[in-house]
Amino acid sequence: MSLTRRDFARKSAITGAGVALVGSVGALSTAPNALAATDIDSTETEPAHEGHHGVGYGPLISDPNGILALPAGFTYEIITYSGRTKLESGEFTPSNHDGTAAFEGPRGSTLLVNNHELAGPRAQWPHPVPLTEGLVYDPAAAGGCTVVEVRRGGEVAEWVGIAGTATNCAGGSTPWGTWLTCEETEDKAGKNGFTKDHGYVFEVDPEDRRANRDPKPVKALGRYAHEAVVVDPKRGHLYLTEDAAGPNGLLYRWTPPEGFSHGRGRLRTLADDAGRLQAFRCFDSGGKFVDDLSRATRIGTVYGVDWVDVPDRDAKTVSVRKQFTDGQVTRARKLEGMWWGDGGAYIVSSYARAESPVQHDGQVWFYDPRRRTLTLKVLLGVNPDPGKDGAFDGPDNITVSPYGGLVIAEDGEGVQHLFGATESGRTYPIARNELAMTPAATAAGGTEAEPEYSEFTGVTFSPDGRTLFANIQTPGIMLAITGPWKRQKR
Numbered sequence: 001m002s003l004t005r006r007d008f009a010r011k012s013a014i015t016g017a018g019v020a021l022v023g024s025v026g027a028l029s030t031a032p033n034a035l036a037a038t039d040i041d042s043t044e045t046e047p048a049h050e051g052h053h054g055v056g057y058g059p060l061i062s063d064p065n066g067i068l069a070l071p072a073g074f075t076y077e078i079i080t081y082s083g084r085t086k087l088e089s090g091e092f093t094p095s096n097h098d099g100t101a102a103f104e105g106p107r108g109s110t111l112l113v114n115n116h117e118l119a120g121p122r123a124q125w126p127h128p129v130p131l132t133e134g135l136v137y138d139p140a141a142a143g144g145c146t147v148v149e150v151r152r153g154g155e156v157a158e159w160v161g162i163a164g165t166a167t168n169c170a171g172g173s174t175p176w177g178t179w180l181t182c183e184e185t186e187d188k189a190g191k192n193g194f195t196k197d198h199g200y201v202f203e204v205d206p207e208d209r210r211a212n213r214d215p216k217p218v219k220a221l222g223r224y225a226h227e228a229v230v231v232d233p234k235r236g237h238l239y240l241t242e243d244a245a246g247p248n249g250l251l252y253r254w255t256p257p258e259g260f261s262h263g264r265g266r267l268r269t270l271a272d273d274a275g276r277l278q279a280f281r282c283f284d285s286g287g288k289f290v291d292d293l294s295r296a297t298r299i300g301t302v303y304g305v306d307w308v309d310v311p312d313r314d315a316k317t318v319s320v321r322k323q324f325t326d327g328q329v330t331r332a333r334k335l336e337g338m339w340w341g342d343g344g345a346y347i348v349s350s351y352a353r354a355e356s357p358v359q360h361d362g363q364v365w366f367y368d369p370r371r372r373t374l375t376l377k378v379l380l381g382v383n384p385d386p387g388k389d390g391a392f393d394g395p396d397n398i399t400v401s402p403y404g405g406l407v408i409a410e411d412g413e414g415v416q417h418l419f420g421a422t423e424s425g426r427t428y429p430i431a432r433n434e435l436a437m438t439p440a441a442t443a444a445g446g447t448e449a450e451p452e453y454s455e456f457t458g459v460t461f462s463p464d465g466r467t468l469f470a471n472i473q474t475p476g477i478m479l480a481i482t483g484p485w486k487r488q489k490r
Contacts, residue, residue: 054489055422055426055428055488055489056071056420056426056428056429056430056488057071057072057073057074057428057430057483057484057486058071058072059071059429060429060431060432062434063434066434066435067433067434067435067472067477067479068431068432068433068434068435068472068479068481069431069432069434070430070431070481070483071429071430071483073483073484074481074482074483074484075481075482075483076431076479076480076481076482077154077479077480077482078477078478078479079112079148079150079156079469079478079479079480080093080097080114080146080148080156080158080476080477080478081093081475081476081477081478082094082095082096082097082127082475082476082477083095083126083127083475083476085156085158086158087130087146087158087159087160088157088158088159089130089132089159089160091130092127093127093146093158093476094116094118094125094127094128094129094130094144094146094476095116095118095125095126095127095128095474095475095476096116096117096118096125096473096474096476097114097115097116097117097457097458097471097472097473097476097477097478098114098115098116098117098168098169098170098171098397098457098458098471098473099114099115099168099169099170099171099172099181099182099228099337099397099457099458100112100113100114100115100457100458100459100460100469100470100471100478101113101171101172101173101179101460102460102461102462102463102469103173103177103206103207103463104463105149105150105151105206105207106207107151107152108151108152109149109150109151109152110149110150110462110463110467111147111148111149111206111207112147112148112149112150112206112460112469112478113145113146113147113148113161113171113173113179113181113204113206114145114146114147114148114458114471114478115143115144115145115168115169115170115171115181115182115458116128116129116142116143116144116145116146116168116476117143117167117168117169117184117457117473118141118142118143118144118166118167118168119142119143119166119167119184119185120142120166120192121140121142121192121193122139122140122141122142122193124142125142127476128142128143129142129143129144129145129146129160129162129163129164129165130160130163131163131164132159132160132163134213134214135160135161135162135163135164135212135213135215136163136164136215137162137163137164137165137196137202137215137217138164138165138166138194138195138196138198139164139195140164140192140193140194140195141164141165141166141192141194141198142166143164143165143166143167143168143183144160144161144162144163144164144165144168144181145160145161145162145165145168145171145179145181145204146158146159146160146161147159147160147161147204147206148478150480159209161179161181161204161205161206161212162181162202162204162212162215164215165181165183165198165200165202165215166183166185166187166192166194166198167183167184167185167198168181168182168183168184169182169183169184169226169227169228169243170182170227170228170241170336170337170338170396170397170457171228171229172228172229172230172231172338172339174203174231174262175231175233175262176262176263176264177205177206177207177264178203178204178205178206178264178265179203179204179205179206180201180202180203180204180218180229180267181201181202181203181204182201182226182227182228182229182240183198183199183200183201183202183226184225184226184227184243185198185199185225186198186199186223186224186225186315186319187199197223198223199223199224199225199226199315200217200218200219200221200223200226201217201218201221201226201229201240202215202216202217202218203218203265203267203268205264205265208264211264211265216268218267218268218270219270219272219313219314220254220267220270220271220272220273220274220275220277220313221238221240221252221254221267221277221313222240222252222254222277222310222313222314222315222320223313223314223315223320224242224244224249224315224319224320224321225242225243225244225249226240226241226242227240227241227242227243227249227335227336227337227338228240228241228336228337228338228397229241229338230338230339230340230345231262231340232340232345232369233340235369236255236256236260236262237253237254237255237256237369238253238254239251239252239253239254239338239345239347239367240252240253240254241335241336241337241338241347241348242320242321242335243334243335243336243350244319244321245333245334245355246355247321247322247326247331248292248321248331248332248333248355248356249321249331249332249333249334249335250279250280250320250321250324250329250330250331250332250335251279251280251330251332251335251347251367252277252278252279252280252310253277253278253280253307254275254276254277254278255275255276255278256274256275257270257274257275260274260275272314273313276309277309277310277313278307278308278309278310279307279308279310279320279321279324279329280305280306280307280308280329280330280374281305281306281307281308281328281329281330282303282304282305282306282330282374283303283304283306284303284304285302285304289327289330290303290330291326291327291330291331291357292330292331292332292333292352292356292357292358293330293331293332293349293363293365294332294333294349294352294356294357294358294359294360294363295357295358296363296376296379297358297360297379298376298379299376299377299378299379300375300376301375301376302373302374302375302376303330303373303374303375304372304373304374305367305372305373305374306372308324308328308329310323311323332349332352332356332363333349333350333351333352333353333355333356334349334350334351334352335347335348335349335350336348336349336350336395336396336397336398336411337395337396337397337398337409338398339398339399339400339406340400341400342366342400343368343369343370344366344367344368344369344370345366345367345369346364346365346366346377346398346400346406347364347365347366347367347374348362348363348364348365348395348396348397348398348408349362349363349364349365350362350394350395350396350411351393351394351412359382360379360380360381360382361380361381361382361383361393361394361412362378362379362380362392362393362394362395362412363376363378363379363380363395364376364377364378364395364398364406364408365377365378378395378406378408378421380392380393380394380395383412383413383414385414386412386413386414386415387413387414387415387450388414388415389415389432392408392410392412392417392419392427393410393412393413394410394411394412394413394455395408395409395410395411396408396409396410396411396455396456396457397409397411397456397457397458397459398459399459399460399461401420401461401488402461402465403465403485403486403487403488404422404423404487404488404490405420405421405422405423405488406420406421407419407420407430407459407461407468408420408421408459409455409456409457409458409459409470410455410456411455411456411457412455414450414453415432415433415453416432416433416453416454416455416456417429417430417431417432417433417456418430418431418456418459418468418470420488422488422489422490423490426488426489428488430468430481431456431470431481433453433454433456433472434453435453435454435472435477436451436452436453437451437452437453437454437474438451438452454472454473454474454475455472455473455474456470456471456472456473457470457471457472457473458470458471458478465485466482466485467480467481467482468480468481468482468485469481
């Protein structure tokens with residue numbers, strides 16, 4: 001049933017719960033025909049985390065080991081390190097750590113399911129996910145995920161959860177205690193030597209290794225460049241993001257078929273065409289269609305949301321996002337991480353450039369399923385100097401913090417952070433990546449090139465809230481951060 005204009009006008013007076021964050025927004029400008037959006041006056045904008053006393057944990061202190069800068073009183077431990085730590089089988093930990101979730105394990109341990117975003121031919125990766133017997137979908141693909149058990153006393157064990165998948169990105173946990181790993185690719189059998197089609201979601205059980213045997217894609221959720229997924233525990237809907245361009249990607253909702261009950265392993269029993277897969281369509285309070293989320297240039301912008309059926313969810317001949325005309329659905333560049341909290345879904349649009357109507361360096365939206373509204377909570381303008389430590393840009397993986405607000409993994413240019421955002425919009429640094437992928441170098445003409453740093457991924461708290469886990473994607477390091485966590489002021 002569509003949300004009427006009258007319903008939306010009434011509901012848009014109340015925005016969803018959560019945070020409202022303004023970053024460096026000086027580069028935002030109004031595009032022609034921008035809808036329900038007014039420019040932010042930010043001519044004197046300072047880095048968002050400066051000048052806010054009592055928020056966060058203080059300045060970051062450089063790490064003598066050159067891995068992770070943290071505030072005073074905080075420490076980190078390396079849990080896995082690609083090419084150095086080993087699985088139970090004796091093989092090295094795979095590389096390119098991405099989405100991660102934490103679950104309560106046996107005897108007080110913590111179980112973490114860790115995606116490995118490995119694309120293309122398996123032969124090009126020195127440390128692919130090992131092809132463990134019975135856990136392989138496509139032996140030509142390098143990706144998959146591992147399960148990491150952190151036991152009391154610090155002992156760590158790691159094993160394969162699924163192998164032979166491709167470009168496993170953000171993913172998401174389920175209310176019934178499993179992990180949904182998402183392939184961010186549209187490669188079909190025959191490309192890159194693959195023997196099967198890719199671009200699917202697979203379910204992985206961190207507790208029951210036998211449940212992961214004979215991997216089967218959940219084709220009902222569609223075949224496209226999946227990024228993240230969340231589950232509405234009340235209504236049973238799944239929401240999924242797509243990170244793609246040419247044209248920009250979509251936000252999807254999957255509605256289960258009548259009589260279906262969620263539970264461990266139930267998704268893999270679905271028929272390929274089970275339920276309804278739909279893409280979102282937004283409109284402003286005047287009922288005007290919104291073509292792209294980058295049109296919103298003011299915190300608190302609220303859009304109503306309708307859902308449009310996907311014609312061919314398996315994309316047999318045409319990519320799913322290309323099956324719609326520009327006037328049918330709303331698009332957004334780099335729809336990335338999601339997290340369920342406050343009764344709805346926090347949804348990241350990482351950044352927008354020339355492929356979007358308005359440029360920005362990051363948005364976080366909150367979808368309220370009860371009101372069927374989408375509210376802009378986070379807005380980061382284009383960072384004028386990514387090599388300088390200050391402004392944040394390119395949000396990606398995200399989690400709701402047990403200490404209030406959000407914790408966000410940065411995947412922008414230049415310096416890379418984990419940063420927090422309070423409910424009232426104040427931001428603060430939590431960590432900075434100091435492990436350069438490429439060191440500073442002197443280019444021709446004597447100019448010094450900036451070092452390059454890998455993105456952060458897989459940000460998630462332990463079930464007891466005492467440990468923040470996060471990954472440095474390249475080369476692939478899982479870190480456990482502990483310290484004097486505290487409830488953040490609004």
